[in-house]
Amino acid sequence: MRMSLRTGDLVPVVLLAGLALLPFAAAAADEPFFTTFFARVLIYAIAATALNVALGLGGLVSLGHALFLGLGMYSVALPAHFGIANGWVHLAACVASCGVVGLLTGYVSLRTSGIAFIMITLAFAQMGYFLVVSLKQFGGDDGMAISAASEFFGFSLSSGNAVYGVAFCLLVALTVWIARLRSAPFGVTLRAGRQNARRVASVGLALSRYQLTAYVLSAVLCGLAGMLLANLNAYASPSSMSWMVSGELIVMVVLGGMGSVFGPFLGAVAFLGIEEVLKAFTEHWMALFGLLILGVALLGKAGIAGLLARPIRSNSPAGRGAKAPLLAESGVRP
Amino acid sequence: MTFSLLLAQLLNGLQYGVLLFLLAAGLTLVFGIMSFVNLAHGSLYMLGAYAVAVVTGATGSFALGALAALATGTVVGMLLESVAVSRLYRRDHLDHVLATFGLVLFFNEVTRMIWGPQPLFVALPEGLSGTIEIFGFTYPAYRFLIIAVGLAVAVGSSWLIHRTRVGMLVRAGSVNPQMVGALGVNIRLLNAMLFALGAALAALAGAMAAPILSVQSGMGEPVLITTLVVIVIGGIGSVSGAFYAAIIVGLTDTLGRTYLPLLMREFASRDIANAAGPALASMLVYLLMAVVLAVRPQGLFPAHKG
C-alpha cells in the first residue's frame, strides 16, 4: 500500500476531519439540527459504501439495496414494538435477516449477470417492499414509530449525538477496511473478475463464491446503516425500501466515483448536500440538480473522486479543498 | 367467473400489454443494440402525454394531438441523442444510469414548472367516448383504439425489422455492432435513428394513455419499471420478444389482480385473503421476472441464441 496521500484523497480526509469536529461545533453554536442532518448524511454514506462493496469491487449492480436498508430499520422497529430495546438483539436480528435474505437473493441473482442482475435484484426488493406495505399490524404503509432506541450495555442510540458518533466511527472503520480489502486477495479477485471473469476462472478461482460473499457482506453492512437510520428517525417506514432509494444509492456511488475508496462517501455528501443547498435557492431545484448529475456523468471522470484526483496546484490551501466537491460541481459546463 | 367477464379481462390484459409494448419496443432496441440504459424513457412517455393534453386542448382534435406527441418524441429523442446519449455509448452502464437519472429529475421538474402540479385534462377523441357491447358487457370504445394502434405498431415494427434493409442492420447490430460498423455502415446514424424511433414510440404510448390516465409530472416512472420488467422477460434487444413479454405481463398482471384474491378466498379466510391477495398480486409480475431470470437469464425470447 502507498503511504502518502494523493491530492484526490486530501479533500475527503479534510472533510472527514471536519465532520469529526461537527457535533462539537454544533453543540457550541446551539444548532443540534446540523448534527442530525449530517448524521443522516453519514448513514447514507455508510449505505453507499456498503453498496460499493458489491458495486465497486464486485461489479454487481444491485438495484435492490433499499431492501437491506429496510431490513435494518425493521430489525430495530419490530423488537422495539415488542418492548425489546436490547441493541444486541437488534444487531443480531439485522445481521441474521440481511445475511439470510442476502444469501438467498444473492444466490439466485448471481445466476444472472449484467442488466438481468440489476432487474432481478430490483424484483426481490420490490417483493420485500410490497410485503412490508401489506403488513397492517406493523403499520403497513404508514410505518411504525420506534419508542425504544437500541441500547448496548447502557449506551443508548436515542440521541442524535450518539447516532452521529457511531455512524462516524463506523464510516471511518468501513472506509479503512475497504481500502485494505481492495488490495487484499479477496478484493483483487473480485476486481479482476469484474474486468475479466473468464481469466479469473481459468486461474482456478470460483468467482461466484467471491461475488456471493461480497454481496452478502454488502447487504449486512447496508442493514447496519438501516439500524442507525431507524434510531436517528425513531421511525421505520417502508418508503425507505422503495426502488427510488435503491436508485439513489447507486447514484450516490456513481456520482462520488465507484472505483475509489472515498467515492461513495463523497457521493452521499454531494447528493444530500447539494440538494439542501439548491433548495435554498429555488423551488425548482430538481431541474438544476438533474442537469448537474447529467453534467457529472458526461464529464465522465469517474465521479467526484475522479474529478478531485486531477492534479491541482500544490498551493491550493486545505481549507478551500474542503469545499472542492461543490466547486467541482459548479465548474460543470453544460 | 362468467365467460363475458373473462373475455373483458382478456381484452384488458391485451390492452395493457400493447401499451407496454409501445414503450418496450424502443427501450429494448436502445438496450440491445446500443447497449444503452435509458431511465429517461419514461420521461418521453410523459412528454407525449403532455403534448396531447396541450395540443388537443387547443385544437380539439385528438389526431393532431397524437401527431404532436410523435413529433415531440422524435425531436426530443434526437436532441437527447446528439447532446447527451451519443457521448455515453462507450461508457459504463452506470454512467448511463447516472446521466438518465439526472434527465428524469430535469424533465419532471420542467413539466411542473411549465404546467404546474395539477393533472391536465385530456378529452377522449370524438366518436370514441362511448362504449361497445360485447356479450352483454360494456367495454370502453377508446380502448379498442389503443389495442388497434398497439397491434399496428407491432406489425409495422416486425415488417421494419424482418423485411427492410434498416431492419437487417438492426438485427445485425444487436448481434455484433462492431462488425456492422466495420462493414462500413454508418452506425452513428443508425443509432440516432433508432433512438429517435424509440422515443417517438414512447411518446405515442403516452399519447394513447393520456385520455385514460392522469397526465401529470412524474407519471413515467412507475410504468418505466414495468417496461424494464417486460424487456428483461422478453430478452433484451428482441422486439418480438418484447411483444410477447408485454402481452404476457399485461395478462399476468390483469388476471392476477382480479382472480388471485378470489382464488385466495378458496383457501383462506376472507380477512387473510383480503390482506394477502392484493400483496401477492402486486408481487406477481416481479415474481414472474425472478423465476424467468433464474431459469433463463437471457430472457424467454432472446434476440440471438447463445
Place this chain on the structure above:
Amino acid sequence: MNTRNRWTLSALALVAAAGVAHADVKIGFSAPLSGPVAAVGQDQYDGFMLALEARGGKLGGQPAQVLREDDQLKPELGNQIARKFVDRDKVDAIVGLGFSNVLMASLPRIVESGTVAIATNAGPSVLAGKGCVPNVFSVAWQNDGSAEAMGKYAQDTGYKRVYLMAPNYQAGKDYIGGFKRFYKGEVVDEVYTQVNQPDYSAEIAQLQAAAPDAVFVFYPGGMGVNFVKQFSQAGLSKKLPLLSAFTVDGTTLPSLRDAAVGTVSGAVWDVALTTQGNREFIDSFTTKYGRAPSAYAAVGYDAANLLDIAVRKVGGNTSDKAAFAAAVRTAGSELQSLRGPFRFNHNNLPIQNYYAFQTVSEGGRITAKLMGTPLPEHQDAYAAQCKPR
C-alpha cells in the same frame, strides 16, 4: 369570562407596551410541494398564505414569518424537516405536515420538543386514539371521517349492496373500515388495489359484473383521476352511483370535468357551502391564484386563522409551549371555520360536520352541490382511546 377578557386585554396592553421587544411569530410550513400530490400541498400553502395576507402578514397582531419546506411525500424527509424546524429555526408552530405517513414519521421530535404542530392534511387513527399528544393538532379531519359520512349516506339513501375499493395501504384500509362503521347493508366485495396503480380496467370489469347498488372508493390524487376517468369511460357513471372520499375534489376536478359529474363525495368543505366568509374566501382565492380552491386550501386558510386567535390569546408570547398548545385548543372553539361548526375534541382532532356533495354540471360549468350533512358535529371513533397524560 369577564376576568379572562380583562386578562387578555391587559396582556394585549403589555404586548403593545413591549412593542418591538417581541420577536416575530415564526411558522414552519411543510407539505408535499413536488411529486404526484404536489397540488394538495400547494393548495394548503396558498390557503394559509391567503389568510395570512388578509391579516397584513400578521398572526395575533405579531408579524409572522413563514418558512416553507417540501416533504416530497417522503416520511424520512418529513422527519428531517421537523427536526430542522424545531432545532434550527426554533419555530413557534409547525403547520402542514403532509400525509399520514409523513406526519407520523415527523412526530418523534415534535412530541419530544413540545412544539405546537397543526396538521392540515391528516388525522391518523393512532394520533386520534392511543398516540394522542397535547401539542399535536389536526385542524383538518380524522382520516375516517369522510368515509364514515359516505357510509352513513349510503345507509340513509337505502343502498342494499355496496362495492368497496381502495389502494392496498394503511389509509385505504382505514377508509374502508370507516365506511363500514356506518354502513350496515351488504358489502358485495372489498377490493384493494396496488398503490399508484394507473389502470383499473380489470377491477372495473369485476365491479360491473358484481352489479352492486353503489360503489364507494377512496383514491386520492392521481389514482382518483385514473379511476374516475376509467369508470366514466366504461359507461358506468350513468348507471351506478359512485361515492368517494378524497377522490373527486378541488385538485382533481379540473382534469376530470364531465367524467366526475354525478359522483357523490364525503368532505368537510366544498365550494357549495354557504358558511360565513366562504364566498369571500372562494372569490379572493380564485382572483389571487387563478383557480378554484379545494378543501385543502380551505383547511390551510382555517389553520392561519386558528393560529391568529391562539397567538392573540397568549399575547404573542409563544415561548411557553404548553400554554400556547392550550391556547390553540381553546382557539378551536372560537374559530369561524369555513367548514361550519368547529371545535377541538379532547384528542386535539376536530368535531365538525362531514357533508355529502354531488358533482353537477350547471350550464356547462362543473361544480358541487350540497346533498346533505350525514354526520353533523361528528367526533371520531378513536377519541375514547385518548387518555390525557
